Amino acid sequence: MLSSSSFAAYIPPGFKPKFEGNLATGAVSVSEIAGVCHDLYFTRGLELKTITATDERNRGGGFRIFYVFGVPKQNLFIIPYIVLADTAEFPSLTKDIHEASSYERRIMTFFGLSPAGHPHPRPLILHENWPADVFPLRQDFNWQERPAAARGNYEFYRVEGEGIYEIPVGPVHAGIIEPGHFRFSVAGEEIMLLEAKLGYKHKGIEKLFENLPLASTLRLAERISGDTSFTHALAFCQAIEQLTELPVPRRAAYLRVIFSELERLANHANDIGFIMLDTGYSFGGSQGARLREVIMRWNERLTGSRFLRGVNVFGGVAKDITPEAGNELEAALQAWQRDFDQVIAIAEDSHSLLNRLEDTGKLDYQLAVDHGIVGVAGRAVGLKKDARLDYPYAAYAELPLEIAVEKDGDVRSRFYVRVKEARSSVALILAALKNLPRGECSVGEQRVKLARNRCAVGLAEGWRGEIVYFVMTGDTGDLARVDVRDPSFVNWAVLGHAGRGNVVPDFPLINKSFNLSYSGNDL
Amino acid sequence: MSLFGLWFLQLLLVPALSPLFIGIVRRVKARLQNRVGARVTQPYRDILKLFRKDEVVSADASWIFSSAPYLIFAVSILLGASIPLLSAHLTATVLGDLLTVVYVIALSTFFLALAGMDTGNAFGGFGSSREMTVAALTEGGLIFSLLALAFTAHSSNLFVIAGAISSLSLLAFTPIILAFVAFVIALLAETGRFPFDNPATHLELTMIHEAMILEYSGKKLALMEWAAANKFMLFLALGANLFFPWGLAASASPPALILALGALVFKLLVFCVLVALLESSLAKFRFFRLPDLLFMSFILSLIALSLIV
Numbered sequence: 001m002l003s004s005s006s007f008a009a010y011i012p013p014g015f016k017p018k019f020e021g022n023l024a025t026g027a028v029s030v031s032e033i034a035g036v037c038h039d040l041y042f043t044r045g046l047e048l049k050t051i052t053a054t055d056e057r058n059r060g061g062g063f064r065i066f067y068v069f070g071v072p073k074q075n076l077f078i079i080p081y082i083v084l085a086d087t088a089e090f091p092s093l094t095k096d097i098h099e100a101s102s103y104e105r106r107i108m109t110f111f112g113l114s115p116a117g118h119p120h121p122r123p124l125i126l127h128e129n130w131p132a133d134v135f136p137l138r139q140d141f142n143w144q145e146r147p148a149a150a151r152g153n154y155e156f157y158r159v160e161g162e163g164i165y166e167i168p169v170g171p172v173h174a175g176i177i178e179p180g181h182f183r184f185s186v187a188g189e190e191i192m193l194l195e196a197k198l199g200y201k202h203k204g205i206e207k208l209f210e211n212l213p214l215a216s217t218l219r220l221a222e223r224i225s226g227d228t229s230f231t232h233a234l235a236f237c238q239a240i241e242q243l244t245e246l247p248v249p250r251r252a253a254y255l256r257v258i259f260s261e262l263e264r265l266a267n268h269a270n271d272i273g274f275i276m277l278d279t280g281y282s283f284g285g286s287q288g289a290r291l292r293e294v295i296m297r298w299n300e301r302l303t304g305s306r307f308l309r310g311v312n313v314f315g316g317v318a319k320d321i322t323p324e325a326g327n328e329l330e331a332a333l334q335a336w337q338r339d340f341d342q343v344i345a346i347a348e349d350s351h352s353l354l355n356r357l358e359d360t361g362k363l364d365y366q367l368a369v370d371h372g373i374v375g376v377a378g379r380a381v382g383l384k385k386d387a388r389l390d391y392p393y394a395a396y397a398e399l400p401l402e403i404a405v406e407k408d409g410d411v412r413s414r415f416y417v418r419v420k421e422a423r424s425s426v427a428l429i430l431a432a433l434k435n436l437p438r439g440e441c442s443v444g445e446q447r448v449k450l451a452r453n454r455c456a457v458g459l460a461e462g463w464r465g466e467i468v469y470f471v472m473t474g475d476t477g478d479l480a481r482v483d484v485r486d487p488s489f490v491n492w493a494v495l496g497h498a499g500r501g502n503v504v505p506d507f508p509l510i511n512k513s514f515n516l517s518y519s520g521n522d523l
Numbered sequence: 524m525s526l527f528g529l530w531f532l533q534l535l536l537v538p539a540l541s542p543l544f545i546g547i548v549r550r551v552k553a554r555l556q557n558r559v560g561a562r563v564t565q566p567y568r569d570i571l572k573l574f575r576k577d578e579v580v581s582a583d584a585s586w587i588f589s590s591a592p593y594l595i596f597a598v599s600i601l602l603g604a605s606i607p608l609l610s611a612h613l614t615a616t617v618l619g620d621l622l623t624v625v626y627v628i629a630l631s632t633f634f635l636a637l638a639g640m641d642t643g644n645a646f647g648g649f650g651s652s653r654e655m656t657v658a659a660l661t662e663g664g665l666i667f668s669l670l671a672l673a674f675t676a677h678s679s680n681l682f683v684i685a686g687a688i689s690s691l692s693l694l695a696f697t698p699i700i701l702a703f704v705a706f707v708i709a710l711l712a713e714t715g716r717f718p719f720d721n722p723a724t725h726l727e728l729t730m731i732h733e734a735m736i737l738e739y740s741g742k743k744l745a746l747m748e749w750a751a752a753n754k755f756m757l758f759l760a761l762g763a764n765l766f767f768p769w770g771l772a773a774s775a776s777p778p779a780l781i782l783a784l785g786a787l788v789f790k791l792l793v794f795c796v797l798v799a800l801l802e803s804s805l806a807k808f809r810f811f812r813l814p815d816l817l818f819m820s821f822i823l824s825l826i827a828l829s830l831i832v
Contacts, residue, residue: 167645167728175725189649189810278729280721280807286556352718352806360809504649505810508726 010046010071010078012039017078021242025066025455028080033067034091036080040069041097047072047385048372049457049468051093051103052483053111055139059475063113065090068457068470072390077457084113092118099372102493110137110206125199125522128152136207143207159185159192167504171200178518186504194499194507196492201522209482214448217479221469222309225486225520230263230308231462232520236482237312238393239458239471243450244314250437252316253395257432259299259308259317260394261425264463266295268418268425269340271515275415276347278509279356287343294336298329316442326433337426344419357412361510363498365409371494375465375487377514380417381409387461399431409498411513421463450477464488464517486520529612529775530604537603537760540788541752542566544759544795549723551799566752570745578741581642591638592739592746598631599753606757607764609783610772611686621669621679625662628713628754632658639735646727650734657712657719657731657813664820665709671702671827672765681765689768702827703766708820710758715751717801718808718816729807756791763790 007024011017015036017026028036040046046069053065062085069078084090090107092115093100104115105124112135115121126136131150135141156166164187171179179200185193205224209217221236222229234256241248273288296306303311303319311319321329347353363373368381378385386403388396404420406413450473458469465487474480491514499510546563553560580589605618618624632654639651673679675695676687688699712719715732724730727737736747764771770786772779808816 165645165648167649169645169728173725174727189653276806278726280717280724280802281805282552282556282723283803286558290557350804350806352808355812356806356809503810505729507728 006074007076007078010040010044010074010076012036012044015080017080020454021456022075023077023079023455023457025079025081028082030082030084030091033080033082034093034096037067037069037093037100038096040067040078040080046070046078047390048097048099049077049459050470050483050485051100051107052470052481053107053113053137054472054481055111055137056480058139062086063088063090063111065107065113066455066470067093068468070391070457070459072385075391079455079457088112089114089116091116092121094118098370099490099493102489109135111135112138122155125202127197127199128154136204141207143204143211154197156183156195156197157185157193161187163187164192180518182507184504184507189503189505191499191502191504191507194496196495198492198518199522201519203523205523206482206484209479209484214450214479217482218312218314219310221484222307222312224484224523225462225488225517226307227267228263228462228464228467228486228517228520230259230311231460232467232484232486233309233312234260234394235458235460235462235467235469236471237314237458238460239456239469240314240448240450242456242458243454243471243473244448245451246315246443246448248316249440249442250395251320251439252441254432254436255317255319255321255441256312256394257396257399258321258429259303259311260460261429261432262295262299262302263308265422265425265429266292266299267463268422269295271512272344272415272418272422274512274515275357275411275509276353278512279353281347281350281353284343284347284353291336291340291343294332294339298332301325302329313442314448315444316440318442320441321433321436326436330430330433333426333429337423340422354412356506356509357415358410359408360411360506361498361502361513363409363494367494367497368409372490373494374490375462376414376417376421377491377494378465379403379405380413382407385466387459387466391459393460395432398435399428401428411509414513450479452477462487464515464520465491484520484523486517486523488516488518488521491516492521526612526775529610529780532780533604533608534600536608536784537753537756538600538749541756542570542749544756544791545752547792547795548799548802551796552723552803555799555803566748570749573740573745573748574742576741578743580740581644581738584642584738587634587637588641588738589743591634591641592743592750594634595631596746596750596753598627599750599757602627602757603753603760605681606761607682607685607768607771608760608787609780610775611682611689611768612772612775619681621673621681621684622666624681625666625669629658629662631750631754632713635735639738642738644738646730646734646737650731650737653731653810654735657817660814660817661709661712661820664705664817664824665713667821667824667828668702668705668709669765671698671824671831674828674831675699681761685764685768685771688765689771698827698830699766701823701830703762705820705823705827706762706766708816708823710762711798711801712813712817712820714755714758716755716798717805719813721807759791759794760787763787763794 017024049068049070051067053063055063062083064081064083066079066081090113092104104118107113109123109126129149131147134147164185167184169182171181181197183195184191222233224232269288269291273285276284299308300306311317363381365381382405384403384405404417406416454473456471460467468485470483472481499507545566550560550563636651636654639647672684676684720731739747772783
C-alpha cells in the first residue's frame with residue numbers, strides 16, 4: 001500500500017485529498033480548480049490524462065468533474081474534482097491548459113454542462129441531427145430509445161479569398177477505411193485549412209459500460225477499437241483489478257507483455273507497409289501486409305483469436321503459452337526480425353520513397369506539447385513519453401525497453417518510430433519468453449466484487465499511444481461511470497495542423513502516418 | 524492486302540489487344556509483390572462486366588459528360604489506325620502526321636478534363652486541374668522527341684519516320700536514344716503511370732486520371748477504361764515502332780503481317796515488363812516535383828534535336 005508521503009511532492013497547497021491505492025482524490029471548490037490544475041500541470045509538471053464528468057444527481061449529489069493528472073515514473077494519479085450542485089456551468093481551463101479543450105467540449109456535448117470561458121465551445125462527436133437538449137451520459141437519458149432527429153447546423157471553419165475552394169471528402173471513402181469527413185480549404189494544391197468532422201462511429205460505448213453486466217464489459221472494451229483489442233482490454237482490466245485488489249499472477253503479467261507486444265508488432269508492420277503503399281511504393285506495401293499476417297497467424301495459434309480477443313480476464317489472462325509454443329515463437333520471431341530488417345533495408349534504398357516521407361506532414365514540437373500529444377506521433381517530435389515506462393504495468397518494469405524517439409515530426413519520423421518500436425517489441429517478447437515465470441496465468445474463476453464508491457485509473461500503452469480508463473463505482477459496487485480515453489481522441493486535434501501547408505495529394509500519406517482510430521475517438 | 528484493309532485491321536487491332544497489355548502490367552506487378560495476381564485477361568472481363576451494368580448519371584451532368592466517353596474512345600481507336608503498327612506502308616492516311624496525332628491526343632485529354640469538371644464533383648475538379656498541368660508540361664517533351672525523329676527522316680509522317688529510322692546506321696543512333704528517353708517520360712505522364720499517377724490507387728485525393736472518371740459508371744466507364752487502355756497501347760506502340768522500327772512488314776501480304784504482329788507484341792511485352800518494373804521499384808513523386816521531370820524530358824529532346832539538325 002502506498003502511503004500519503006509518496007504523494008507529498010505532488011499535492012498543491014489547499015488541496016486536501018483522500019488517498020486510495022495510487023490515487024489522491026479530493027474536492028476542490030469551483031473557484032479554486034483553475035489554480036489547482038495550473039499548479040499541477042505547470043508547476044509540478046504532471047500530465048493531464050483526462051477530464052471527465054459524472055452525473056450523481058439521483059444519488060443526492062450533482063455533477064462531478066474529475067481532472068485526472070498522472071505522475072510519470074511514480075504511477076500515481078492526482079485527481080481533484082469539482083461538484084456542480086445547482087449549476088450547469090463549469091470554469092473552462094482551455095485558455096490556460098490547451099489540451100483541456102477537447103475534454104471540455106466532450107463534457108459539454110454528453111453532459112450538457114457548459115465550459116464557461118471556453119474560446120470555441122462547439123459540440124464534439126454528436127452531429128447536427130442529434131437534438132441539442134438531449135445529453136446521453138446523463139442518468140435520466142433513456143439509452144434504449146432513439147431520440148427525435150434534429151436539424152441543426154454544423155459550421156466548418158471557412159477560409160475566404162480569391163482562388164480558395166473547398167474539397168469535401170468522406171465520410172464514405174474509395175478505400176476500405178473507417179468513416180470520417182474531412183473538409184479541405186485549398187489554394188491550388190496547397191492545404192490552407194483542414195478540418196476533420198468525426199463521430200460517424202459513435203455507438204454509445206460509455207453508456208453501455210454503465211448498463212451491461214460486469215462480465216460483459218470486458219468484451220465491450222475489446223471492441224472499442226478493434227485493432228487494439230488486447231491493450232484496451234488490458235487497460236480496463238488494470239482499472240478493475242485495482243478496485244477488486246485481485247492479485248495478478250506474475251506469469252500473467254509476463255504473458256500480458258507478450259500479447260500486447262504481438263499486437264503492437266502486427267499493427268506497426270501494417271502501418272509501415274501502408275505508409276509505403278500510400279506513396280505508391282507497392283513493394284513495401286505488400287511486404288508490410290505479409291509481415292503483419294505472420295504475426296496475426298501466431299496470435300490465432302496462441303489464443304484462437306487473430307485480434308487476441310477473449311485473452312484478458314479480470315485477474316490475469318485466459319490463454320497460456322506452452323513451452324513448445326514458446327520455443328517455436330522465439331524462432332519465428334527471430335526469423336521475422338531478419339525478414340523485417342531486409343524489407344526496411346530495401347525501402348531505405350529507395351530515394352523516391354524517402355523523398356516522399358521527408359518533411360511531409362510536419363508536426364510542430366510546441367503544438368504537440370500544447371495538445372498533449374501521445375504515442376507514436378508524440379515520440380516522433382521528440383516527446384519522450386511511453387506509458388510502458390512512465391506508468392509501468394504488467395511486467396514492463398522488469399524487462400529491457402528504450403523509448404523510440406525521433407525529432408523531426410514528419411512522416412519519416414513517425415515511420416522510423418514504428419520501425420524502432422517493432423524491433424524493441426521483438427526484443428521484449430524474446431526477453432519475456434525467456435524469463436516467463438512458472439505458475440498460474442490467472443486467479444481463476446471467482447466472483448469479481450468491486451469496492452464501492454471508489455475510483456480507479458487503468459493505463460496501458462496501446463500501439464497508437466496511451467489508453468486511459470477512468471472507472472468509478474457506485475453505492476452497490478456497480479460500474480457507475482467508465483471514461484475511455486483512446487490516444488486517438490487526443491491526437492485527432494493536431495491532424496489538421498500537420499496537414500496545413502502540404503499539397504492535397506500528400507494528405508492520405510500524412511493521415512496514414514498518424515493512423516488514428518475513428519472508432520476509439522467516437523466511442 | 525489493300526491499304527484500306529490494312530487500315531481497317533489496325534482499327535480493330537488496338538482495342539482488341541489493349542486490355543491484354545494492361546493485364547500483363549498488373550500481373551507482372553503482382554508477381555513482383557509476391558502476389559499471384561489476376562489473370563492477364565481480367566481487364567477484358569472487367570470491361571465486359573461494366574458493359575452489362577446500369578449507369579448512374581448525376582443530375583448536374585451536361586452533354587459533355589455523356590458524349591465524352593464516345594469521343595475519347597473513338598479518338599483512341601482512330602489513332603490506333605493512324606500510326607505504324609504492323610508496316611511502314613499506309614503513308615497516305617490523313618492522320619499519320621505526328622503533329623496531327625499529338626494534337627488529336629490533346630483533344631481527347633481536353634474533353635476528358637472537361638468531363639471531369641462537368642458534374643461539379645470536387646475530385647473531378649482537381650483531377651482535371653492536375654491533368655491539365657501535367658498535360659501542358661508534357662507536350663513540349665512529347666512533340667520535340669518526335670520532332671527529333673522527324674528531322675532525321677526529313678518528314679513528319681509517322682510511317683515515313685518508321686521507314687527512315689529502320690534504315691539508320693547504328694552510329695547515328697545516339698540522338699534517337701536521347702529522344703527515346705524523353706519520349707518515355709512523356710509516355711508515363713500521358714498514360715497516367717508512375718511516377719506521375721498511380722493507376723491502382725484507392726486514395727481519391729492522390730488521383731489524377733482516376734479522379735476525372737470517378738463519376739462514370741456502367742457502359743461509359745467501360746468506354747473510359749477501354750480508351751485509357753488503348754491510349755497506353757498506342758503510346759507503347761509509338762515508342763516501339765518509331766524508335767525501334769525493326770520487324771515491320773515490308774509488304775502487305777498476310778504472312779509478313781503475321782510476322783510483324785508477332786514482333787509488335789514482343790516489343791510491347793518488353794515495354795510492359797519495363798513499366799511494371801518501374802512501378803514496383805519507385806514511389807510516386809510529389810506533385811510539385813513532376814514538372815522537373817517533364818522539363819528534363821523537354822531538355823533531352825532539345826539536345827537530341829540539336830545533335831541532329
